[in-house]
Amino acid sequence: MAQLTYREAVSAAIAQEMRRDENVVFLGEDVAAAGGVFKTTAGLLEEFGPERVKDTPISEQAIIGAAMGASMTGLRPIAEIMFSDFFAVCWDLVANQIAKTRYMTDGQCSFPLVLRSANGGGSRFGAQHSQSVENWAMAIPGLKVVAPSNPADVKGLLAASIRDPDPVMFFEQKSLYSVKGEVPDGEHIEPLGVASIVRAGTDVTVAALAAMVPRALKAAEILQDQHGISCEVVDVRCLVPLDTQTILGSVVRTSRFVTVEENPRLCGWGAELASIVAEELFWDLDGPIVRITTPHIPLPSADELEDAVMPSPERIVQNIKKLVD
Amino acid sequence: MTKKKKDSSKPGKTQIPGSLKGEPEINTETRLRLYRTMYECRVLEQRAYDLFMQNLVKGTSHLALGQEAIASGFGTAMRPDDYTFCTYRGHNHTYVRGVSMVSILGELMGRECGLLRGKGGSMHLTSVKHGAMGSYAIIGAHLPVAAGAAWSAQYRRTKQVSVCFFGDGTTNIGAFHEALNFAVIWKLPVIFVCENNLYMEYTAIKDVTAVENPAADRASAYGLEAIVIDGNDVDVVYEAANTAFSKAREGGGPTLIEAKTYRHGGHSRADPGKYRPDEELQAWLNKDPIPMYRERLIGLGIEETQLKKVESETDEAIDVATEQARNSPSPSTDIAFIDVWADGGASWRN
Numbered sequence: 001m002a003q004l005t006y007r008e009a010v011s012a013a014i015a016q017e018m019r020r021d022e023n024v025v026f027l028g029e030d031v032a033a034a035g036g037v038f039k040t041t042a043g044l045l046e047e048f049g050p051e052r053v054k055d056t057p058i059s060e061q062a063i064i065g066a067a068m069g070a071s072m073t074g075l076r077p078i079a080e081i082m083f084s085d086f087f088a089v090c091w092d093l094v095a096n097q098i099a100k101t102r103y104m105t106d107g108q109c110s111f112p113l114v115l116r117s118a119n120g121g122g123s124r125f126g127a128q129h130s131q132s133v134e135n136w137a138m139a140i141p142g143l144k145v146v147a148p149s150n151p152a153d154v155k156g157l158l159a160a161s162i163r164d165p166d167p168v169m170f171f172e173q174k175s176l177y178s179v180k181g182e183v184p185d186g187e188h189i190e191p192l193g194v195a196s197i198v199r200a201g202t203d204v205t206v207a208a209l210a211a212m213v214p215r216a217l218k219a220a221e222i223l224q225d226q227h228g229i230s231c232e233v234v235d236v237r238c239l240v241p242l243d244t245q246t247i248l249g250s251v252v253r254t255s256r257f258v259t260v261e262e263n264p265r266l267c268g269w270g271a272e273l274a275s276i277v278a279e280e281l282f283w284d285l286d287g288p289i290v291r292i293t294t295p296h297i298p299l300p301s302a303d304e305l306e307d308a309v310m311p312s313p314e315r316i317v318q319n320i321k322k323l324v325d
Numbered sequence: 326m327t328k329k330k331k332d333s334s335k336p337g338k339t340q341i342p343g344s345l346k347g348e349p350e351i352n353t354e355t356r357l358r359l360y361r362t363m364y365e366c367r368v369l370e371q372r373a374y375d376l377f378m379q380n381l382v383k384g385t386s387h388l389a390l391g392q393e394a395i396a397s398g399f400g401t402a403m404r405p406d407d408y409t410f411c412t413y414r415g416h417n418h419t420y421v422r423g424v425s426m427v428s429i430l431g432e433l434m435g436r437e438c439g440l441l442r443g444k445g446g447s448m449h450l451t452s453v454k455h456g457a458m459g460s461y462a463i464i465g466a467h468l469p470v471a472a473g474a475a476w477s478a479q480y481r482r483t484k485q486v487s488v489c490f491f492g493d494g495t496t497n498i499g500a501f502h503e504a505l506n507f508a509v510i511w512k513l514p515v516i517f518v519c520e521n522n523l524y525m526e527y528t529a530i531k532d533v534t535a536v537e538n539p540a541a542d543r544a545s546a547y548g549l550e551a552i553v554i555d556g557n558d559v560d561v562v563y564e565a566a567n568t569a570f571s572k573a574r575e576g577g578g579p580t581l582i583e584a585k586t587y588r589h590g591g592h593s594r595a596d597p598g599k600y601r602p603d604e605e606l607q608a609w610l611n612k613d614p615i616p617m618y619r620e621r622l623i624g625l626g627i628e629e630t631q632l633k634k635v636e637s638e639t640d641e642a643i644d645v646a647t648e649q650a651r652n653s654p655s656p657s658t659d660i661a662f663i664d665v666w667a668d669g670g671a672s673w674r675n
Contacts, residue, residue, distance in 0.1 A: 059503035062469045069473020072458065074481060092463050101459060104445040107664035108453040142665050165667035242674040
């Protein structure tokens with residue numbers, strides 16, 4: 001097993017798939033010659049050349065539109081939107097066009113494309129470069145939504161997203177880019193729509209996504225060591241398709257359910273999971289479902305302010321302790 | 326000194342760009358095809374209008390009565406494997422790719438025989454197997470998508486060309502400018518065709534646009550030639566299309582064409598178009614592309630009986646198509662729940 005950073009796993013996945021399929025092409029702002037502003041795509045231009053790895057102007061509608069047109073005519077484009085906040089300037093192409101055209105045309109065309117983006121807070125970028133927008137994508141029928149928490153999943157899930165016949169929104173949590181982890185050698189692919197139990201436990205099921213997974217794991221460690229509470233932590237990994245079976249199966253065992261979400265409170269992904277658990281496992285629950293989220297505010301920039309609003313291991317510990325006690 | 330502004334709301338004289346001069350004469354067979362295609366488009370749109378009036382078409386619809394020369398000229402000039410992208414005013418552009426009348430009328434009426442079995446409706450006619458890559462109902466969206474299809478053709482070295490039709494109102498939205506710049510820097514085989522019918526929905530385009538020719542006057546910003554053509558003269562459209570296709574296929578990159586035209590009716594079903602001065606409307610009705618072309622063909626020595634044959638065949642075909650569409654059942658409600666995903670399903674969870 002090789003040790004890769006989360007950022008290196010991005011280029012490793014793209015390279016793996018570009019070697020395998022010449023219809024895979026890649027475009028975005030500063031992605032080719034500069035290797036990406038987060039250096040996630042360094043080396044791709046050198047290996048695959050300017051016909052397949054392409055720098056674009058600052059034109060998000062053109063980037064997404066070009067990916068759509070290319071995908072419906074035989075290519076498998078990967079488009080990078082530098083910060084996921086920028087989806088707001090090209091959302092028509094994503095939500096109205098890419099997501100709906102297959103359905104509206106009675107299944108005449110497919111859109112095998114990946115829209116990658118740096119998502120989420122923790123990097124002090126302020127309210128327009130730090131949002132967690134995975135729940136925007138989750139609200140639109142026709143989009144698959146992936147948000148990995150570690151380098152192995154970045155590689156495996158991105159590779160699967162590139163091979164997937166449907167449009168995939170792939171959210172990379174930017175504060176995780178420098179995190180290292182073991183990534184299997186050789187071809188690595190992880191199926192979409194499968195959640196992962198990253199820590200087994202018996203008292204409470206904690207569902208988390210992306211950067212909230214390491215925070216939930218840290219909280220679980222504290223809860224075990226200091227309070228004797230055993231948490232089962234589920235890395236949701238994909239919001240669409242959603243692996244409810246793994247989550248429901250865990251809640252049946254623990255009888256308690258908590259979500260840890262980076263997105264602002266209203267209509268966060270955890271609300272959907274909470275409603276599923278409430279509808280389907282109400283009589284198995286030993287307590288209320290608890291959602292731990294960023295409050296319903298824009299993200300502030302300063303260290304102390306941003307840290308105060310995003311779910312922290314301490315806040316997770318407090319909430320779970322209160323639930324179980 | 327200020328230059329006197331030309332009144333662009335009057336039908337002008339044909340301005341043929343220099344590159345079109347000296348083109349070989351269009352042959353009779355092609356001319357008959359151009360006439361037939363325009364006549365078929367006219368009859369199809371007329372019938373769509375009649376079916377609205379009978380409340381057999383629901384929702385809305387945007388007719389292109391009066392604008393037939395543009396779709397017909399391009400449709401005749403293109404290769405069967407070229408791509409076309411059009412707007413919600415896209416019945417003609419879809420029809421000229423070879424899609425049947427019954428499937429278009431059936432879609433408007435929400436029937437099983439419809440092109441999309443009622444899942445899209447009037448604004449989304451698409452037939453991928455005919456290269457009709459969709460009718461896009463959000464202004465501007467399809468320009469970058471058409472550029473993307475052109476990128477794909479360029480990458481795959483197929484010499485296919487992507488043609489994108491849009492209205493004058495589109496020239497004021499960001500996607501228009503993003504797509505033009507993008508297509509030029511990547512030298513994409515795409516033709517952008519602005520059908521300037523002088524009105525963006527209910528408002529005169531000249532009242533809301535900084536330049537007189539909303540598309541052509543922006544061309545220079547992207548290093549493109551400013552091309553304004555008479556969009557009601559199908560020969561002119563056909564020749565301009567051929568020039569642009571040759572350029573695109575030879576690797577010369579994109580072309581932007583502004584075709585001046587006029588819609589005979591309002592913007593959509595709800596709009597009687599009362600905001601347009603009577604004299605303006607009359608002047609353009611006098612320049613109706615179909616009778617104008619008919620007269621030209623007779624002047625060129627084509628027997629009127631040949632034209633009458635085209636007309637009677639089409640009149641008969643539209644009645645047959647209408648009956649077939651009327652008699653087609655409603656789609657099974659099962660199909661509302663399929664084809665969100667490529668596996669044919671709509672499931673989002675296990």
